[in-house]
Amino acid sequence: MEKKTYIQAFCTIENNKIVLNGETVFESENTGFADFSKKAYQHFEIGYPKFFKMDNLSKLAFLGSELLLKAQNPNDENNTALLFANKSSSLDTDVKYQNSISDKENYFPSPAVFVYTLANICLGEISIRHQLKSENSFFIFDAFNAAFMADYANILIETQKAKNVLCGWTEFFGEDYKAFLYLVGNEGAIENTKQNLEILYNK
Amino acid sequence: MKKEVYISETNCITPIGFDVVSNVKNILDGNSAIQKHDNKALLDFPFFAAIVDENKLDRAFANVTSVASYTKLEKMMILALQPIIENSGVKISHRTAFILSTTKGNITALENSEATTIESAQLSNLAKKIADFFGFKTEPIVVSNACVSGILAVSVAKRLIQANVYDEAFVVAGDLVSEFVLSGFNSFQAMSNAPCQPYSENRTGVNLGEATAAVLVTSNPKNAKVKILGDGSINDANHISGPSRTGEGLVLSIESALNESGIDKNNIGYISAHGTATPFNDEMEAIAINRLGLQNVPMNSLKGYYGHTLGASGLLETVIGIESILQNKLFASAGYDESGVSQAINVIEKNKDAEIQYFLKTASGFGGCNTAVIFEKVN
Structure with missing residues (x-):
């Protein structure tokens, strides 16, 4: 690839803490993700009641995208692609859904749960919230694949399929979660490379 | 280049x-x-x-x-x-x-x-x-x-x-x-x-x-069946479990694929569509196809033969679509009788012979996602 792209902002959510561009912007006690995500929602005065209908994976992806897209130039928004990946797909919700059908005496499959048994639903949630009629794709890897993420974001921008790319590793299973989201564009201070992504991911 | x-x-x-x-x-x-x-x-x-x-x-x-x-x-x-x-x-x-x-x-x-x-x-x-x-x-x-x-x-x-x-x-x-x-x-x-x-x-x-x-x-042209000319995958930004009523994401995906392909939309000879047979999906596709002026292009859904094979469907239907244009045959859209969408589309009712150079494959799904890819037959 000829063209260079840049990481414009980045955000990590793990261990009850949200770090934006290297700075801790929210932290709470260890009372579980449900409580943590609710407190974060209140802290940032998000005001989007649909948030409470989302599953954990969508809430995690949504919170990170709120912080990064809020700061973005509104003119760029509509051409911001979404490129997300994780390890456990939607298995956190899949297990809950499976429990609702495994006992024949207590069988009540719910469409409101079933819809979240797809990893890419979180992309739909972010697209609706920010009205992103843009390229979106969800991938699964065993671990954060910095090389793929750097290459694919570059491809989207170089082929003019998008002007910016909101990238995210959003892993959620049980009570284990980690989100690392970042915004890639044509300008910025940190070059969008495998090496830089690995450094930021492991920070 | x-x-x-x-x-x-x-x-x-x-x-x-x-x-x-x-x-x-x-x-x-x-x-x-x-x-x-x-x-x-x-x-x-x-x-x-x-x-x-x-x-x-x-x-x-x-x-x-x-x-x-x-x-x-x-x-x-x-x-x-x-x-x-x-x-x-x-x-x-x-x-x-x-x-x-x-x-x-x-x-x-x-x-x-x-x-x-x-x-x-x-x-x-x-x-x-x-x-x-x-x-x-x-x-x-x-x-x-x-x-x-x-x-x-x-x-x-x-x-x-x-x-x-x-x-x-x-x-x-x-x-x-x-x-x-x-x-x-x-x-x-x-x-x-x-x-x-x-x-x-x-x-x-x-x-x-x-x-x-x-x-x-x-990238090796040896034994090539089709060339991939263009593609797009654009979200409706409308609803997580239902398609956009205006077909917005599908329209934008097809436009993105067409732009990249460099071909005129009138050259598309066949559409292998998604056609799940739910009331909302099929109606949405008919609207999108009409918005793009592609309503006269022969189209089918292969769901009547295979059902909805979820993550396999887009690739399975591409494989069959490729055979369709290589054999110069359009396959009947199984299960179709009378039109049940609000805008006219050209659903293939019987198997027939046709020379097709370019075909469009589309799909749509939960989360508001859509994908369109344009293929050209390699002679």
């Missing part, structure tokens, strides 16, 4: 055939894979679905390997890939990508309550098992983007090859009919209690199906 990218090998494993030739023959003969099943382990009442016979699968699989420790989906994926890897003569290297498309993978592993089940249900472990069988040297790329996954995987392969990240990519797509998906679609009241009827006045919903399909996407 952009690198040209082709599909040069195809295969599929479905209830109506374990290779492309037998699948096309059954389609031409009007034989659908959809049957009535009465299996309480899957669903409490009888249902229509397209299910691969396990005894037949095991007999075919025994010709490939004597190792028995594979799930049904893994066997079907290995059987789909094996002949195309062999025929292609590609020496698998660090320049060879392996892309796997699925929505639910080995989700039936969750039915066991043993501690190991989460690992067995992880999609990256499914991909690793298939990759190890064939000795792929690069990390598998799993595409899991609801019902567009199969065709999105082709687009991803093409983009990575064009950007010179890889020279070629073996792509496999697959999903099974399970208690998990049957109960879920049923909870949405999205299932038809008869063989499905895409675009028909009498359609009432989907039949689920299972299949695998595989293709070789490559």
Whole structure:
């Protein structure tokens, strides 16, 4: 690839803490993700009641995208692609859904749960919230694949399929979660490379 | 000048055939894979679905390997890939990508309550098992983007090859009919209690199906069947479990593919559409096709033959679409009788001969996703 792209902002959510561009912007006690995500929602005065209908994976992806897209130039928004990946797909919700059908005496499959048994639903949630009629794709890897993420974001921008790319590793299973989201564009201070992504991911 | 990218090998494993030739023959003969099943382990009442016979699968699989420790989906994926890897003569290297498309993978592993089940249900472990069988040297790329996954995987392969990240990519797509998906679609009241009827006045919903399909996407023009001209995958930004009423994301995806292809939309000779036979999906497609002025182009849905095979459908329908234009034959859209969409579209009612140079494949899915890819026949 000829063209260079840049990481414009980045955000990590793990261990009850949200770090934006290297700075801790929210932290709470260890009372579980449900409580943590609710407190974060209140802290940032998000005001989007649909948030409470989302599953954990969508809430995690949504919170990170709120912080990064809020700061973005509104003119760029509509051409911001979404490129997300994780390890456990939607298995956190899949297990809950499976429990609702495994006992024949207590069988009540719910469409409101079933819809979240797809990893890419979180992309739909972010697209609706920010009205992103843009390229979106969800991938699964065993671990954060910095090389793929750097290459694919570059491809989207170089082929003019998008002007910016909101990238995210959003892993959620049980009570284990980690989100690392970042915004890639044509300008910025940190070059969008495998090496830089690995450094930021492991920070 | 952009690198040209082709599909040069195809295969599929479905209830109506374990290779492309037998699948096309059954389609031409009007034989659908959809049957009535009465299996309480899957669903409490009888249902229509397209299910691969396990005894037949095991007999075919025994010709490939004597190792028995594979799930049904893994066997079907290995059987789909094996002949195309062999025929292609590609020496698998660090320049060879392996892309796997699925929505639910080995989700039936969750039915066991043993501690190991989460690992067995992880999609990256499914991909690793298939990759190890064939000795792929690069990390598998799993595409899991609801019902567009199969065709999105082709687009991803093409983009990575064009950007010179890889020279070629073996792509496999697959999903099974399970208690998990049957109960879920049923909870949405999205299932038809008869063989499905895409675009028909009498359609009432989907039949689920299972299949695998595989293709070789490559920059090498040798034995090329089609060239991949353009693609787009754009979200509706409208609803997570229903399509946009205006078909916005599908329109934008097709426009993006058309722009990149450089061809005039009037050159498209055939549309292999999504056509799940739910009231909302088929109506949305008819609106999108009309907004683009493509309403006179012959189109079909193959769901009447295979049911909705979820993460496999986009790739399976591409494999059959390629055969359609190579054999200069348009296949009837099974289950169609009278139009049940608000705007006129040209649904193929009978098999017929036609010279087609360019075809469009589309898909749409939960999460508001859509994908469109344009192919050109290589003579």
